[in-house]
Amino acid sequence: MEEAADVVRRATRFDAQTRVRETVGFFDGDDGLLYGCTYLPADDSYCAVVVCSPLLAELQTSYRREVLLSRSLAAGGAAVQRFHYRGAGNSDGSPEQQTLDRLRDDALAAATHMQTIAGDVPLAFVGTRLGGHVAVAAAAAVSRTSPVAIMSPVIDMRAYFRSVLRGYLFGLVKEGQGTARTVQDVLDDLKRHGIVDVLGYPLSSQLYDSFIERSLEEELQTLDGRVLLLSVGDGEASMRRSGTMSGRLEIRSVAGEEVWWFGGGATLRQGEATTTEAIVSSLGTWIHERFVRDMA
Amino acid sequence: MPDGANEVLASAGDEESFFFSSDGEDLVGIVTRPLLGHSPADASVALVPGGWLGLSSGRNRTLVRLARRLAGDGLQALRFEYRGVGDSTGSITRFELARPFVADLRAVLQLSGLSSPRPLFLVGFCFGARTALPLAGELPNVRGLVLVAAPVHDGGARARWERTLAQRATARRFGSLFLRPTLIRDAFRPERRRFLRTYIGAKLATLRRRLLSSRSRASEGEVVSPAFIEQLKTALELDIPVLFVFGTTDAAYREFAEALETPTLGALVKNGSLVDVIEIEGDVHGLGRVRVQEDVIDVIANWVGRRARSSSKPVPSGGPIARRR
Numbered sequence: 001m002e003e004a005a006d007v008v009r010r011a012t013r014f015d016a017q018t019r020v021r022e023t024v025g026f027f028d029g030d031d032g033l034l035y036g037c038t039y040l041p042a043d044d045s046y047c048a049v050v051v052c053s054p055l056l057a058e059l060q061t062s063y064r065r066e067v068l069l070s071r072s073l074a075a076g077g078a079a080v081q082r083f084h085y086r087g088a089g090n091s092d093g094s095p096e097q098q099t100l101d102r103l104r105d106d107a108l109a110a111a112t113h114m115q116t117i118a119g120d121v122p123l124a125f126v127g128t129r130l131g132g133h134v135a136v137a138a139a140a141a142v143s144r145t146s147p148v149a150i151m152s153p154v155i156d157m158r159a160y161f162r163s164v165l166r167g168y169l170f171g172l173v174k175e176g177q178g179t180a181r182t183v184q185d186v187l188d189d190l191k192r193h194g195i196v197d198v199l200g201y202p203l204s205s206q207l208y209d210s211f212i213e214r215s216l217e218e219e220l221q222t223l224d225g226r227v228l229l230l231s232v233g234d235g236e237a238s239m240r241r242s243g244t245m246s247g248r249l250e251i252r253s254v255a256g257e258e259v260w261w262f263g264g265g266a267t268l269r270q271g272e273a274t275t276t277e278a279i280v281s282s283l284g285t286w287i288h289e290r291f292v293r294d295m296a
Numbered sequence: 297m298p299d300g301a302n303e304v305l306a307s308a309g310d311e312e313s314f315f316f317s318s319d320g321e322d323l324v325g326i327v328t329r330p331l332l333g334h335s336p337a338d339a340s341v342a343l344v345p346g347g348w349l350g351l352s353s354g355r356n357r358t359l360v361r362l363a364r365r366l367a368g369d370g371l372q373a374l375r376f377e378y379r380g381v382g383d384s385t386g387s388i389t390r391f392e393l394a395r396p397f398v399a400d401l402r403a404v405l406q407l408s409g410l411s412s413p414r415p416l417f418l419v420g421f422c423f424g425a426r427t428a429l430p431l432a433g434e435l436p437n438v439r440g441l442v443l444v445a446a447p448v449h450d451g452g453a454r455a456r457w458e459r460t461l462a463q464r465a466t467a468r469r470f471g472s473l474f475l476r477p478t479l480i481r482d483a484f485r486p487e488r489r490r491f492l493r494t495y496i497g498a499k500l501a502t503l504r505r506r507l508l509s510s511r512s513r514a515s516e517g518e519v520v521s522p523a524f525i526e527q528l529k530t531a532l533e534l535d536i537p538v539l540f541v542f543g544t545t546d547a548a549y550r551e552f553a554e555a556l557e558t559p560t561l562g563a564l565v566k567n568g569s570l571v572d573v574i575e576i577e578g579d580v581h582g583l584g585r586v587r588v589q590e591d592v593i594d595v596i597a598n599w600v601g602r603r604a605r606s607s608s609k610p611v612p613s614g615g616p617i618a619r620r621r
Contacts, residue, residue: 011312011313011314011315012315013315013322013385015385022315022383024313024314024315024324024383025313026308026309026311026313032307032308033307033308033309034308035308035313037383060351060355063351063382064381064382067382067383084353088357089351089353089357089360090308090311090313090326090352090353090357090360091308092307092308092309095356171584171585174579174584175545175578197585197586197587199584199585200355200356200582200583200584200585200586200588200589201355201356201586202356202586273387273389
């Protein structure tokens with residue numbers, strides 16, 4: 001695990017077991033610096049994967065899962081780039097700057113950054129929750145044939161935001177106020193004030209407006225490449241009901257439960273580890289198949 | 297920067313991320329350099345995250361905003377991720393208050409050069425408060441300690457304490473509380489009412505539990521972690537000022553208020569001029585509101601800034617309990 005005991009502060013670590021080199025640091029976005037971590041396999045990589053995180057609280061709850069996924073993909077021979085969107089994590093900017101188009105631009109900046117390091121290898125995109133929409137938009141902008149895998153995709157955008165806004169109401173109830181308010185009231189607040197505080201995460205009307213009319217089914221029509229929708233638990237049925245099926249689309253599921261909005265995520269607790277292992281295995285296999293088996 | 301002045305914030309361009317080793321794992325840290333021309337005392341601040349939501353960025357990047365605010369005030373700031381958390385290696389499925397990851401903090405301070413003679417402030421959140429506290433007595437350059445939503449118990453010990461403290465509280469003892477002149481006087485002060493509600497609520501819970509439980513006695517060690525008391529005592533003996541920050545809805549605040557009834561902790565906190573307690577309206581432990589996050593940032597940046605600028609002269613304590621609404 002140790003690269004050298006006498007190396008004190010270094011931006012890169014080398015894992016002697018997997019021979020993956022990880023580099024943490026900042027790179028240029030189009031409106032400030034973005035934070036990210038680049039994972040390079042020991043040998044030439046067969047593809048480069050950009051991981052597009054979810055937003056708001058889910059950024060935190062899926063964080064460790066995405067770190068472990070990236071390490072696993074890199075151990076299997078793929079270069080991987082994780083990053084923090086503008087206004088999120090360690091990157092520059094504020095949450096109010098986030099829109100789907102700007103998040104896509106951040107993903108494209110991450111792809112450019114990785115390709116300067118890993119070389120000109122074919123790209124794939126992985127997204128989680130709303131990050132799936134970002135992944136699709138970025139793939140469509142780079143190469144319509146890039147494979148895209150989405151973990152726990154948001155199929156019904158209105159239902160997704162209703163659940164987010166219920167989190168806002170939950171926060172009010174917890175503070176002993178606003179029990180009679182409805183999700184529609186909160187939406188009115190969002191339109192009136194431009195922002196609402198959802199359990200400590202600012203949800204802006206710009207972000208809401210940029211996503212609310214974007215159905216995943218329609219977004220996927222912009223791609224010519226293969227797509228995997230990976231659900232956790234019983235989400236597969238709703239994906240199939242959504243009618244997003246086509247020859248290029250695969251739907252898979254893994255057993256387990258999603259980490260709830262209020263859950264941890266910075267680390268993996270008991271029970272989550274098994275789910276994460278299943279996700280990592282399923283996704284890793286699928287991406288490897290796209291670049292190694294399909295192209296053979 | 298003086299309280300209330302316009303904020304000057306550092307940005308990602310003032311930061312450097314790095315890996316460091318601790319117990320065979322590679323952990324991630326980020327240093328935010330102080331902005332030029334804003335250096336009050338050449339001091340550094342280590343932000344020690346909580347365990348449950350322990351990313352170095354914190355909920356809604358509260359720790360990032362705090363680090364960049366501190367750097368804007370001329371202080372070098374450090375944040376990091378424990379083993380098994382975020383971008384660090386290793387695995388961890390639970391955080392035990394009795395076993396904080398002091399080695400991780402010690403390692404990042406040494407490798408970042410923050411354990412040098414440069415004045416250092418430690419700011420710990422929940423589990424991070426328990427991680428930071430032992431180092432106050434260990435490192436010679438610690439000039440201040442901020443304990444945010446600090447649990448005073450060791451988890452398992454608390455369950456025993458709740459049961460036994462409830463059993464030993466007599467109706468006479470509880471009734472006598474209402475006859476204390478200071479308590480009655482404070483009831484007419486709006487700013488004291490909330491604390492009294494917390495205090496009396498804890499007493500009522502104790503009484504209720506007493507009625508439901510069998511009799512036995514609890515030791516002070518069951519009320520507050522002996523290690524917590526010892527480490528706090530050491531810090532205060534070294535003249536290190538300590539700021540406790542709690543939210544009015546924090547369970548840790550109720551526990552802290554209850555623990556002040558014990559002789560040792562009560563004496564340390566109530567009688568010491570080096571201890572400040574600041575109460576913020578809402579949930580500080582979970583940082584569950586943006587407003588609370590901003591209040592926490594303000595409180596910490598102002599307190600640390602004042603201490604850093606006044607390192608050569610004593611800074612008056614804010615009193616036993618100060619409130620921010």
